[in-house]
Amino acid sequence: MAEKQGKVWLVGAGPGAVGLLTLKGKELLEEADVIVYDQLVGKEVLSVIDTKKEMIFVGKESGHHAVPQKEIQQILVQAAREGKRVVRLKGGDPFLFGRGGEEARQLREEGIPFEVVPGVTSSLAVPAYNGIPVTHRDYASSLQIITGHKKQGEKDPLAYQEIVKAGGTLVFLMGVTALPKLMEGLIRGGLPKETGAAVLQEGTTARQKKVLATIGTLAEEAAREGIRPPALIVVGEVCRLSEELDWYEKLPLSHTRILLTRPRETIRETARKLRQRGAEVLEVPAICxxxxxxxxxxxxxxxxxxxxxxxxxxxxxxxxxxxxxxxxxxxxxxxxxxxxxxxxxxxxxxxxxxxxxxxxxxxxxxxxxxxxxxxxxxxxxxxxxxxxxxxxxxxxxxxxxxxxxxxxxxxxxxxxxCQRPPRISLWKELKEEDTYVMFTSSFGVACFVEQLERERAETGRKEQETDGRRYDHIRALCIGEETAKKAREYRMQCYVAEEATVDGLLELTERIRQKNGKTTEKIKKQ
Known part of the structure; x- marks a missing residue:
């Protein structure tokens, strides 16, 4: 009997928000036997993947070297030869400044069938989420997408004069660490110092952050604001439209991250309502x-x-x-x-x-x-x-x-x-600013704490345990008093919905964000 042949799909995960994952990409994630993914795949996207799936991380984390590209390619080949349906999940689009082309060539040489599923590229989506149209009839009719990353030891390969001469809006990916040199190069290439520019950090997520300036001042302003990767740089007069067209900032839950603990069977509708209001939602069911x-x-x-x-x-x-x-x-x-x-x-x-x-x-x-x-x-x-x-x-x-x-x-x-801990680190996510945990039952609270403890035990995390107040940093959105009573047992900061419904929780969250998280008479913090 002939050995079953698998297949590989090179799938773009988009810039971070799960709503920007393509329909075909979503279908393939549901059907895949194994998913090989990068560091830049959004947490929202990872949180909706079935926890029973085989997941192989090949990205680069702080203090850990990336898996060599040749090894990644061998992982794809081997899994396909085992008859598996393999999704190679990459941030953004697999063929735009990724290594998708190299992986596709290796698969072809090895006789492995493959498909490419394009993704929404951050070079278009992130400016759009910050109110910057990369083209506009009054400002720019062309676009250049440029990598700001160079190989170690390589001299700056960019021909700045040619870039300036070609005109249009410039989008630099992976260029934050080289930001001062990029701006200096553009000025040397003939671009006026007063040209509008922006650096956009972690676009389409709750940690989205932007700095608007000119190419003469952008590096200094970005350093002052503590901009860090992943971020992209936009150069052009279209940047001056940002404050006028910035729609994301007007959403009631923009810059808000919610860890949603509902069972998988009921989580999606609540997540949809939160995302409609601008929240970044990590689906982390505490109960199965x-x-x-x-x-x-x-x-x-x-x-x-x-x-x-x-x-x-x-x-x-x-x-x-x-x-x-x-x-x-x-x-x-x-x-x-x-x-x-x-x-x-x-x-x-x-x-x-x-x-x-x-x-x-x-x-x-x-x-x-x-x-x-x-x-x-x-x-x-x-x-x-x-x-x-x-x-x-x-x-x-x-x-x-x-x-x-x-x-x-x-x-x-x-x-x-109680569900096992998700693949993403709950402890790490809880340290992010403007992060809340939404609970719809007292059992869900207990199971979430159990997940935290299991993660701590499995990863050897050394969390502070002074006076048993390990959880007093958790901001808990509770559907009712019964749920809040359990959360208070763990000394969480509790906010209680006035009406014990999901819609009541949504209204509560919006009120908290409107008040910047401060306690008021209308917001029940107990």
Whole structure:
């Protein structure tokens, strides 16, 4: 039998924001067996990749040498020869000042099939995120994209006079460390010192930063502002449009980074809403969900599904898992004709409505206690109540209902466990300015702390433990008081949504950012 032949896709990851990853790139990341990635791949992009994927890092980190290019190429060849679908994930576009061309040539010589998936290049996207159109009818009708990086020991290869003579907007990639020499070279080449210029750091992310100046002053201003790689340089009069056209700064959550801890099953919609408001969102689920083992109790519930007069659903995941279980039972919506439904809040209600059922009861305050007390006033002694939910459910709900009705079945429909730490370093990300962690359950808080501790143990991190206050630097956005109570146990800085919903959390985050993180009467920091 012939050995199975794999394939390699050279995929551009874009400049950092996950929304700028192409549709084809996203599909390939979902289908890949192994992903070989660089340092410049955005954290947002890495955070959405399935944690079960085989990932091989070949970039350069502080204090660590990059994997040699020939070795990277051999990794791609070997993985493909093992029959794997290989994604070579590169920041920006694989053929623009990357080594994509060298990798493609090696693959061709080795007889490995490959495709190239272009990416959104930072040379266009980063200026756009800073309000700088690289071409404009009134300022520039052409564009030069130039690498500011040179090989070690090589003399400056740039022909500045020719560059100036060609005209148009100039974009220098990988040129921050050589910024003074680049600006001096352009002046020597004949460009007036007063020509507009900008240096743009970490564009399309929460750490986006820009310095506007002229080519005569840009190096000095960039040094004063502490600009560091990765950053690019734009030279041309189009830079003067930045303040007028800077749309990103006007978004309510620009320069805000959110670590989102919701389970993978419900994380994407919340992440989408945050990104619409300008936030950089790292998807770091703290909880993983799996169907409960098929117990005799669960089988009995399925056999008698028509007998329940109330079905109480306490989460969006609970709705989804209930419908999945109905498939196992080979039951459809007709089996629920005699039941009324109670839900804990708007998210659960919407999830139920998507399946053609409208809730009969939802409390005004979205807590287990209010759900239990509200139902207690509505049920009758002869009712039969089914509570299909997580095995770790709050006991208050069945205990309260049993005060009125004896036939209350609290059945474990699914299990929740703490997720392993993500590939990105949580400790490192928490040190970044304007970073918040969003929690939607107390169990999520406990699991996030467990992730931090596991990362610390696995990597040998030496975090300060004075007075047991290891977590007092974490700014926690909490969906309700129950969640905040758990976060306070770890001495986190807690902000609590006025309404215990995802939309309430979004409003809370916007208020905090409007006040620059300062405590006010309207922002509950406790």
């Amino acid at each position: 969900v799996s169907p409960a083992r098929e117990s005799e109790e669960l089988k009995e519930v399925g056999r008698s599904l028509e007998r329940w007069t109330w079905i109480v659903l306490t989460s969006q995941i609970g709705v989804r898992m209930f419908w999945e279980q109905m498939k196992v039972w080979k039951k459809d919506i007709r089996s629920l004709a005699g039941a009324r439904f109670a839900v804990i809040g708007p998210g659960t209600r919407r999830e139920l409505e998507e399946r053609g059922i409208y809730a009969d009861f939802m409390p005004e305050v979205y807590t287990i206690e209010q759900l239990a007390n509200g139902l207690k006033d509505r049920i009758r002694r002869e009712d039969r109540i089914l509570i299909p939910r997580a095995g770790r459910g709050n006991p208050v709900l069945p205990q309260t209902l049993k005060e009125v009705c004896k036939d209350v079945r609290d059945v474990a429909l699914y299990d929740t466990e």
